[in-house]
Amino acid sequence: MAQQQGTVLVVEDSPMFRKMLSDMLQVLGFTRILEAFSGQTAMELLEEQRPDLVCLDLTLPDISGYEVCEYIRATPALKEIPVLMISARTQTMDRAQAEEAGASGYLIKPFTPEDLQQQVERVMAARPRKEG
Numbered sequence: 001m002a003q004q005q006g007t008v009l010v011v012e013d014s015p016m017f018r019k020m021l022s023d024m025l026q027v028l029g030f031t032r033i034l035e036a037f038s039g040q041t042a043m044e045l046l047e048e049q050r051p052d053l054v055c056l057d058l059t060l061p062d063i064s065g066y067e068v069c070e071y072i073r074a075t076p077a078l079k080e081i082p083v084l085m086i087s088a089r090t091q092t093m094d095r096a097q098a099e100e101a102g103a104s105g106y107l108i109k110p111f112t113p114e115d116l117q118q119q120v121e122r123v124m125a126a127r128p129r130k131e132g
Helices: 015-027 039-048 065-074 092-101 113-126
Strands: 006-011 030-036 053-057 083-087 105-108
Touching: 006 015, 006 039, 015 030, 015 053, 015 113, 030 039, 039 053, 039 065, 053 065, 053 113, 065 083, 065 092, 083 092, 083 113, 092 105, 105 113
Parallel strands: 006 030, 006 053, 053 083, 083 105
Antiparallel strands: none
């Protein structure tokens, strides 16, 4: 049984893939799933919401996932949120650019629920603990 993970923002322009990813994340214990189909929508959502995780597609219709990630890292209220980049691009350069933009993890499509779980657990474990 997955523990409660809180809220996740899924940024993905393909409705089919967004649904699949949302379903997998629910299985992993995320209780609220926010969805954005573009980088602009994601940034607007992030102004109002502070998710516990962002799953971010690199290739979006308006601005790239890199830019969204840079925006998150440049915004003090958001900069601690783990960002898991998801992409069909397998080039080392893409992964390096994702890391440079501040991504916490990089997952290559297509992936299995196990791949997703491993990456989510890794990026969630690496984030700084909130002092209560």
